[in-house]
Amino acid sequence: MKRLITSAVFVIVMLSIFPIVGQADEDERRQYYYVLVDRFQNSTEVTEEGVDRDDPDAFHGGDLRGLQERVDHFVDLGITDVVVSPLFASHNYTGAPVLNYEQIQATFGTREDVSDTVEAFHDEGLNVIVHLPLDAVSDSSPLMSEDWVSDDGELDLTSGSAADYFSELVTTWQSEFNVDGFYVEDVADVPTSFLETVTGASDDLFWIGEAGELSADDADGLMNAGMDRIVNRDFDDDAKDYFYDINTDMSLLLDDPLRSREDVVHYMDSYSTDRFTNAMEESGLHPITRWKMALTYLYMTPNEPWLYQGAEHTATGQIEDGSTHDMMNFLAGDDQVTKHIEKLANINENFAAVRDGEMNVLHQDDNFLVFERVLDDDRVIVTINNSAEFRKADLDHLDSGLELRGLILNDLVRENDDGTYTVSLERESTNVYNVQASQGVNWLLVSIFGGVMGLFVVFAIVIYMKNAKERRKA
Template identity: 30%
Template sequence: MKKSIIALILIPLLFLTVLPASGTAAKEERIWQDESIYYLLIDRYSNRDNSNDYDVDVRNPERFHGGDFKGIIDRLDHIEDLGFTTIALSPVFANGKDGYHGYWVEDFYETEEQFGSIDEFKKLVKEAHDRDIKVMIDFPINHVGTSHPWVNDPDKAEWFIDKEPIETEDNMNKDWLNGLPALNQDHPEVKEYLIDAANWWIDETNIDGYRIEGVQLASQNFVTEFVSAVKATKKDFYVLGDVWSNDPNEIAQFESTGIDSFADYPSVAAMRDSFKEPDVAMTETLADLETNLDTYENPYMMARFLDNQDMVRFTRDMIELNQHPGPRWRNALTYLFTVPGIPIVYYASEIAVDGGETPDNRKQMDFRTDKELIEYLGQLSSVREQLPSLTRGTIEVLHEEDGFTVFKREYEEETSVVVINNTSGTKDIILTADQLEANKELRGLLAGDLVKSNPDEEYHIVLDREEAEIYVLTDKAGFNLTYGITLLAVLFAFFLFLFLAKRRGMRNNKD
């Protein structure tokens, strides 16, 4: 019993005696480039209220499956454990038959009844905010559903325009939007209606952002006015633009609209190719990163992702090559979370769900699954939140060879080093004093690795195959004199107490 008590006292004190001076920057107020976003389709996430399952057929991938606001509320613990700071939702508005994805809007002022009431949506936003998680939603500005009351109203004929069929790049599928009535956003009443509705949702529910699908389809004058209006309604309101292009210069043309950030479609293909199997050079992926830094006004606000609701799932790439998804996803996510940009993860990626073309890429979330990747993603999110250098710092590639990649991020007094060994063998590298400040140590925050500067002022890093580590550069740990004296004083007092207690016990026995 006494030994147990002594151990309980000693363990925390021993940690204090070797506590190093921190090499991390001071914690600052969170800004949007610090966020990480979890994007989910409401209907496919979690069904926790069967009373609103009015037209559900889970066997049909093109019908409602029953996901609702209550389901998301009940799964906030899961999202919080993953470490995401923002939830992005598919459109919440009332939709036409089989509009499970939310883009066949019938009423911009009503929630889809199969998702739940507006009061339940408000509860979702509040409970997310209570956990310091922001909420944003898709706001369709280009189309309405074919069953919208405006479509058959002769007084609103001028509210619509004829548009050519939607054309996208090879890695995107937007066919489910073709044939929808296209809104004339330059019509004064249409413009006023959409802006008023967008501001109403902000005022009514306190959401934090909008995602706009198909920015290139819209009137650019309207987009500029829309963005200006919603930003005037709520401080720090965020607008993410989806421009369906693999050309960075084409996307950059829309920066003048005031949109905060854009979906980084041009980087997706190279990232997927780099991580879907081992021993693949990162040359093109790193070149895309350099292009972003050179092209966009604020490349740190680009929204980076590996797949979304309009792409074949990233897991499918691995399966087609007979690769195990776990290591592939871990390394890809490590890269996604440590380079400049806002990471967006599509729901069910944390369980490496498989899926082909739309709608097969929109399967129901399964919460009864292996937790290994879930835990890794949570750990990765935590490290990203701890280190401002990973969201705000400069980036310098120190090494790249056939999937073994090392880069450095620096912000104020903080330096982090990211090492990704996406190869089939153990790799090592020596970083010199020209690359990293000498006489310090690299502390691994994912696997706990520790690398100290040697007498030659070098850091020798060794990493197993298909593993990654994020290091922070800190002062070398040593014995802390103040805590050492405190420890000795506590131990002396403790043993004095035992000695006096024992003497008292002996006296009592004699009496």
């Protein structure tokens, strides 16, 4: 009987979830996760020579085999592209400046480990993007003898020889390791001719560049030079300023000229910034609450989302003391943000409107932001309350006969008598609604639930009568 009740309850849950699932298609929206390999996971199977965990500036032992052990972590988060820090031999745990592009950093593993790691991610359908430093090499690099390398190790990327060298390098990594692409910092400082040559070396590689003070024209120029995505470095400053406190200026987010571009990537923090959690702690507000709000905006706008390792655990840290590079802590106790990311990733996967739809702002008063993502008949409405009070808004642009079903918070909004739909939120919270045809009363669900309750009552009566009979015999 217990097993029957459990099974029936499972069916009820599945039936209640089923109507909110959107129609997925093959157009995938990318979700990135940057891994600082040395500070992610130590497998204890790779050489410890050169590792000193007591020195914050030394290698701490994270390696590629450790990364392989955590593939499921990325799958659970809904990540599509894992961006790994430079794997080339270096004197610095960050991988830059590079000592030798022809060698793998010994503390990370071997060339075989690189291949095995890429294969492990590919087996789960994830792409592997490698961070490619292009600014300088260390003074003991073999490249110091090249005429396109200065005495202080800076690379002259206007040189055709430099473009030829890196073109051969990336195609070698593609053929030998089967990597999917490369990530370049400060891409706006890289000569266009160099980018065109290197990105054109293979049509199959995916290129991501990061730049600051980025205009729409700048982004277009980089795309024309061969970039597939541009990471907008300035977004995290505006996002931190907005989510730092309640009742902040919403124009910090809504006036972003790049917020409607699907080829632009946004993050809340990165390996080169102070942690988002630190800024929230300084404000005196609850970091987990603020992370949930910020991530909802990050994932639900047209720009693709980028996470830096530890964001799912609300990791703290600053660049000044190196703590933003602390070793990943998989034993962090609170999983609220992790679960929130999983929900957002699921919405991304299942709703075409979130992946490719137009973004329309519906309400932006009283620190209550409501916007929608629309693609054909697929519509998702996003609500973010950045105030200290309960907020609501009446939406009058929707057709009659619909309902809004909450995908993060369990909420169901039906049409008012005047034809509007009222969405509401408690303070400092968010929700995402799927707009669908009104389901009315789900009689199948009601009948199943009633049947389960009836079985439970019968079971309780039988047990009671059996116990009463035994008591009388006694």
